[in-house]
Amino acid sequence: MGYSKTINIFHTEVGVKSLQGRSGGDDCYNGHQPSSAASQPSSRWNPTPEQLRVLDELFGHGLKTPTAQQILQVTARLRHFGKIEGKNVFYWFQNHRARERQKRRRELMSMRQYHSKEQQLWSNKESAGGIGLGTVLY
Amino acid sequence: MGYSKTINIFHTEVGVKSLQGRSGGDDCYNGHQPSSAASQPSSRWNPTPEQLRVLDELFGHGLKTPTAQQILQVTARLRHFGKIEGKNVFYWFQNHRARERQKRRRELMSMRQYHSKEQQLWSNKESAGGIGLGTVLY
């Protein structure tokens, strides 16, 4: 059975700002602070470069959908670099997966539109006479 | 800047390394060559200002990852301004995307701030549930 059912127990523990849950849900990197310059406390988690590095490394090593205990461990590790909560880690993985899928899907769309071989065309001269696409085209 | 640039102590030597004349080596655009000598074959494509203008315009208009056909069309258009191959256009878009991303990522990085406020919101409840810690994450 799906042991990794991943019921998000994390956002139940503390007050989740459900008012921000909308807005397309795109960025997981949480741009910059909404203020102008000075250190105004941010309302959302903003990962430090070290945190981001660790998260990317974990993701790259195959940790796509961490379990609850994995999220807790990762959170503990990342807290050493700055303020962070479990829900931040949970959402980071969720958004990262979605973002990767989206990116890949877009790439597939644009590629299947023409089913072309892209780079291998350019490795050799396209004008050498062997490729039928060398002419016309606009 | 440029701390980790390639330290090439030999770059006073003339030794042109282009042992593979894969790019024909005819008259590429060279911004300003010595007027006396004949066109010295350039080992790599050097875009003319017109070519650059068109490329930047296309990119700015939304053409970020052109398909093979689009690359061929663009190449055909740009060839009117000087010698060019499809792979040059392909590489140009690849590099342009990468360096735009690089620039934006560096900007984000520099404005990213560190949050020192520590919150212990997850002290007890996170570790509850009888989850055995010490699991290898990857």
Next chain:
DNA sequence: GCAAATTAATGATTTATTCAAG
């Protein structure tokens, strides 16, 4: 002003990823 020396840009290659088809 002018080239040699140096630095910054950028074209071209290589390496590591991604999702998902088989």
Next chain:
DNA sequence: CTTGAATAAATCATTAATTTGC
């Protein structure tokens, strides 16, 4: 689990910009 398709990231290599001493 392995591999196909196609990058994007990282790196290498060459060109232009510029600095520098004369």
